[in-house]
Amino acid sequence: VQLVQSGAEVKKPGESLKISCKSSGYTFTTYWVGWVRQMPGKGLELLGSIYPGASDTRYSPSFQGQVTISVEKSNNTAYLHWGSLRASDTAMYYCARHFVYGDYQSAFDIWGQGTMVTVSA
Amino acid sequence: EIVLTQSPATLSLSPGERATLSCGASQSVSSSYLAWYQQKPGLAPRLLIYDASSRATGVPERFSGSGSGTDFSLTISRLEPEDFAVYYCHQYGSSPQTFGQGTKLEIK
Numbered sequence: 001v002q003l004v005q006s007g008a009e010v011k012k013p014g015e016s017l018k019i020s021c022k023s024s025g026y027t028f029t030t031y032w033v034g035w036v037r038q039m040p041g042k043g044l045e046l047l048g049s050i051y052p053g054a055s056d057t058r059y060s061p062s063f064q065g066q067v068t069i070s071v072e073k074s075n076n077t078a079y080l081h082w083g084s085l086r087a088s089d090t091a092m093y094y095c096a097r098h099f100v101y102g103d104y105q106s107a108f109d110i111w112g113q114g115t116m117v118t119v120s121a
Numbered sequence: 122e123i124v125l126t127q128s129p130a131t132l133s134l135s136p137g138e139r140a141t142l143s144c145g146a147s148q149s150v151s152s153s154y155l156a157w158y159q160q161k162p163g164l165a166p167r168l169l170i171y172d173a174s175s176r177a178t179g180v181p182e183r184f185s186g187s188g189s190g191t192d193f194s195l196t197i198s199r200l201e202p203e204d205f206a207v208y209y210c211h212q213y214g215s216s217p218q219t220f221g222q223g224t225k226l227e228i229k
Contacts, residue, residue, distance in 0.1 A: 107156035111165035
């Protein structure tokens with residue numbers, strides 16, 4: 001069971017970006033997947049989570065409208081998308097699986113390796 | 122939104138000692154839906170404890186969690202060199218799910 005994320009990105013303010021998280025070793029559509037931000041030297045923040053089986057998505061209020069979480073079921077992949085990046089989006093982004101079958105209210109047991117996003121003019 | 126406050130911010134101990142980390146919630150955490158994670162530099166977090174007191178698969182017995190309502194703790198009975206890291210609590214009982222700011226456990 002693993003989540004493998006796409007590689008590091010360097011972007012300019014105002015550019016768009018989509019990063020990916022590919023799952024393997026389990027049935028992708030039956031577990032919620034979340035995205036977690038870690039700004040340099042700081043703690044963890046949940047951006048939101050998605051249930052791939054129904055594309056049901058829950059966003060944390062601070063990130064609603066700032067990012068879009070989606071999935072491609074045929075490819076067992078979750079995505080995190082920005083329409084217009086800001087310097088303050090510079091951070092490490094992790095995807096992680098909620099470990100109880102079909103339950104959003106559960107801890108994260110499997111984590112991706114992280115994708116570093118740097119936004120700088 | 123439930124705010125989780127971890128204390129202390131930094132804990133300096135020696136290998137072999139006992140460590141107790143605290144996580145206080147601004148409101149009661151539903152069903153004791155609280156987890157603890159360990160994060161080492163350059164790595165993703167690792168799940169240690171879920172549902173306040175259940176040890177995740179493969180986690181050594183020296184790690185234990187306790188608490189309910191608004192007060193939770195993580196105890197490491199005898200510190201090993203590999204235990205020095207940053208620890209986060211996470212509540213998943215109420216939306217939005219939130220994390221504490223972390224406790225850094227450092228070698229004294």
